[in-house]
Amino acid sequence: MxxxxxxxxxxxxxxxxxxxxxxxxxxxxxxxxxxxxxxxxxxxxxxxxxxxxxxLPLYWSALVILAMAAVAGYTTFTRSGRLDRMLQAAVASIAVTSLAMLVPFFALGIFPLEPRYLIPTGSILIGNAMNVSSLAIDRYRGELRNRRAEVEAYLALGTTPRMATEHCLKQGILSALIPSIDNMKNLGLVWIPGVMTGMLLSGSDPVQAASIQVSIFIAIFLAGMIASSLLLYYATSAFFTHAMQLKDEAL
Amino acid sequence: MAGPHIELKDVYRTVSRRQGTDSASSAVLKGVDLTVYRGELITIMGPSGAGKSTLLRLINRLSEADSGVIRVNGRDVRDYDPRELRRRVGMVFQIPVVFKGSVRDNIAFGKRLWDTGADVDALAGEAAIPRELMDEDAAHLSVGEKQRVCIARALANKPEVLLLDEPTSSLDRAAAEKVEQLLVRLQSEHGLTMLWVTHEQAQARRISGYNYVLEDGQLCREHG
CATH class of the missing domain: 4.10.860 (DNA Excision Repair, Uvrb; Chain A)
Incomplete structure (x- = not known):
């Protein structure tokens, strides 16, 4: 050993x-x-x-999960270029979506409500939401920088920043989700995910292991997509002044 | 006589220019004054980096002046809703940017946004855009055609003022001449107030408006 x-x-x-x-x-x-x-x-x-x-008692698990979400949010915040008010938005979007995806697994009794299930499942959801959010905000910022002329062409016609950045935002989300979509497409072909492997190694029924794995997998995908969408939605205002001008320092 | 349509008083603006990881600030506008009356066409010349584009961007508030006052219709631009100001003060950029969709979608953009009731086909005709191009993907047009689409799109907002930031400099000579003639014609037909930035002295003379030169942060009227 x-x-x-x-x-x-x-x-x-x-x-x-x-x-x-x-x-x-x-x-x-x-x-x-x-x-x-x-x-x-x-x-x-x-x-x-x-x-x-x-x-430890169960409430400690809740604290651990919240701490994880805070660290994940901070990591994503640094990828945003430390935009104004983005720390709170990153922590909140990752925490809320991950917790929302976590609840059904325990409410439906798929996993027993015990720290040994709660903490690892929470960490998987939070970690993936962080990855997708970091990629999304980084790409969104890059899109705004590279497509500044397009964004300003929209603004010059009198659109809101949200309308002017719609295409950049979609591209940010799509780019961030490419690894997750590719993984989903190749689930079981190229990639045998961790939860299923762990369950199989510990002697679980393969069909049960696969069922749980796919539900976790879709929850991970959804958490990443919702967290990054929320983050970019709130991030848009941080890239603009009150007079709807692109902030040079944010790009 | 009615008051000025556009008025700039003692306007200052500093811009940051990035060079690698460093950025340096330089004052490009140092107390600029300008008065433009309704329906006038003025040209602004000056060397590259003199702040000509910056000056235009301050009028529709795509950028903010450091100090000084800019008025449109006698009202400080900061007192307008920025969206409403930009509807009234249209802008055509040096490099034309068409939006995703057909030529018709592009021209109709402002009509849908502001419900201006603009006649899209009539505008396309005025901008010399062939009817058969109307349902083509705008991304596949030539640069000159794209610029004409951008001009028609700006006019669909029914603006009072048009800011032109070197609208012909990215076009070949033939396309540039067409766009230049088109803009001069549209200015008189629509009674638009136009501020036209150009680096070509010959173009400024051809346009035959009031010519200004921006140099060392100051705007001076060119005589003769």
């Missing part, structure tokens, strides 16, 4: 070094190396405390 730990950690470090060297070609070595190192430390700490968390 100890040998496996050493080997796995050794391989992790070697792969991270390789990723950092390759990332240097694109000028992102610092972000890749720091994110990787941070991830390794965080997951090792989590592995030490997760069993402890599973044994």
């Amino acid at each position: 100890a040998d496996v730990v050493v080997l796995a950690l050794g391989l992790t470090v070697a792969l991270l070094v390789l990723a950092t060297i390759l990332a240097a070609r694109y000028g992102i070595w610092k972000e890749v190396s720091l994110s990787g190192a941070r991830g390794i430390v965080q997951i090792l700490i989590l592995s030490s405390v997760i069993i402890l968390m599973f044994n």
Whole structure:
């Protein structure tokens, strides 16, 4: 067992070094190396405390999930270029949609209402909502920058910022959802997802494992789509002044 | 005599220009004064980066002046709802941007937005857009045709003022001449007040309006 730990950690470090060297070609070595190192430390700490968390009273799970949503929101906020009032919008959109998708699994009794189910399921939903939201806001900002002439052509005719940015917003959402849509298309063909794998390895019935997996999968997709839509909807006003002018500093 | 249609008093504007990761600010308008009466056509010349486009953008409030006053119909532009101001003060850009959809959809945009009752086919005819192009995808037009669509689209808003930001500079000579003649004709037919930014002195002379030059942040009337 100890040998496996050493080997796995050794391989992790070697792969991270390789990723950092390759990332240097694109000028992102610092972000890749720091994110990787941070991830390794965080997951090792989590592995030490997760069993402890599973044994705590249920309200602790709610707090853990809220903390996760706050961290996820902050990460997405940094991708937005730290736009005005976007921290609250990012946290709220990720938290509300993830919680809304979490509720039916426990209300319908698909999972028992216990921390060992609540925390991992919440983390899957929140993590994916964060990924989609970060991609969406980053792409939306890029679209506004690249299609500034189009946006201003709309504004010059007297449209609202929301009308002027409609195409950019749709492109932002679509681009952010491409990985999720591709995963959904290839579910079971190219990609065997984690929940199902875990259930199968622990001896569950394959049909039961597959049923739960697809419901989680669609919930993940929906959480990502709704969270990113809400975020971009609120983000639009942050890109404009009260006089409906594009803010240079936000782009 | 009625008061000025457009009036700029002591207008200042600084712009930031990004160079790589750095950005530098420079004052492009330093106390600009300008008075334009209803139905007048004025041209504004000046070297690249002099602030000609910036000046136009302040009038329909796509950008904000740092200080000074800009009035349209005697009313400060800041007192207008920005949307209503932009309906009254149309703009045609240097590089034409057509929206997704047909030529007809593009020209009818302002009509639908503002319910102006504009006659889309008549406007297309005035802008010399062939009838057979009306239901074509606007994205497939030539640059000159796109610019004519943009002009017709701006007119569908029934504006009082048209701001022209080098409307012919991205066109080839033949297309540029057509658009230039079209704009001069439309100005007189619609009684529009027009501010026309150009970097071509010859074009400014051909247009035969009041010619101004923007240099070192100051706007000066060109005589002769």
